[in-house]
């Protein structure tokens with residue numbers, strides 16, 4: 454476990470050299486390459502060493518067997534899912550976080566105050582009230598929404614006279630949660646984990662821009678009340694995972710308030726667009742939510758993992774989770790006692806020093822730098838949508854409003870044959886992923902398969918977009934041959 458200072462420096466510099474070389478080489482190589490079966494086996498079946506391996510040996514193994522097989526999201530032509538490259542300065546400072554190795558459960562040390570600082574920054578960013586609210590860094594968007602919905606459930610059952618922490622969910626209430634079919638799957642997962650069962654979700658229709666229909670929501674809530682359900686929560690997307698659609702947040706907030714519904718906003722992908730002055734108006738109303746899930750490890754490029762949950766009623770969030778065993782109980786102003794422990798606001802006790810990489814990333818880019826980067830990426834998405842729209846063999850399926858574009862390749866020979874178009878595009882995606890020129894993933898829109906490009910890389914240019922479209926055509930030609 455212990456290295457001498459000289460060893461630490463030598464090995465540390467070597468690790469930095471490896472990462473620096475990686476950053477230089479990634480854009481020059483294929484976006485992604487499948488590993489050979491033997492390479493996978495070598496990693497999975499590695500025996501646990503009995504005799505110690507030296508630092509030299511371990512770095513050599515990392516360089517040979519691990520570093521060459523990255524996921525691909527470091528490459529400027531990676532357009533898959535919602536995975537960004539890491540902010541480079543935060544990569545460097547991770548060594549400091551690991552060296553300090555605090556548990557951010559709570560206590561009186563710098564990591565705690567830095568977390569309070571970045572939470573306040575994020576609250577400011579989304580216009581959330583600071584007084585009385587609470588926030589917590591978590592592993593990602595899924596954990597953020599789970600935490601928020603636990604608070605929503607706690608409030609809803611409390612209003613029905615049920616102490617869910619004591620009595621459990623049982624058959625006490627037919628709680629109903631509303632979300633559009635475009636909402637991320639983590640919401641259903643959270644509902645299931647919270648013991649409500651996925652039947653308690655009522656799926657709300659979307660309009661032609663994939664935004665939740667307020668009319669349908671109103672109707673659904675009315676019907677459910679008549680049928681003995683207890684509507685308790687509406688989940689709105691601020692940047693849905695498939696298309697980046699933003700639900701009508703302000704109108705939903707108004708409806709939620711008048712209907713005693715908890716409004717949770719899943720802004721894991723899109724809330725960060727608040728940094729772009731042109732996109733900010735699209736997110737109006739988000740600040741009225743009861744809770745927001747944000748994901749700095751997505752568009753803000755904070756190295757994975759870093760999610761964040763914000764809850765307007767901080768005391769309620771504490772009530773939902775707080776359980777302070779005697780061995781971690783402190784009194785304000787005494788010993789290590791100071792602010793309430795973060796561990797009281799979520800399910801983790803030992804918590805990593807996520808705040809450092811978030812703070813480094815935000816401070817190093819500044820709100821100005823981040824806003825400009827987002828504006829550039831949204832402009833690239835517009836460029837892609839225009840190119841797709843103008844090309845006879847391409848069909849635009851969704852074009853924003855953020856940095857996601859969905860489209861299909863529809864050559865004249867199979868136009869109108871939906872099954873054939875689906876099958877072709879699926880094969881095109883698979884070919885592209887394996888070929889390594891550009892990486893796209895998929896979306897299912899109105900029941901049909903579409904290629905989906907999400908632009909999150911700080912180095913992506915129009916030339917990369919052109920290359921991606923060329924890769925689609927090349928793959929389609931190969932498939933059709």
Ligand SMILES: Cc1ncc(COP(=O)(O)O)c(C=O)c1O
Pocket residue numbers: 534535592593594595596637639692693694719720721722723748760
């Ligand atoms: C809109 C949205 N919500 C939630 C999530 C889940 O976030 P995480 O993967 O960080 O748990 C994602 C992930 O892509 C997402 O795009």
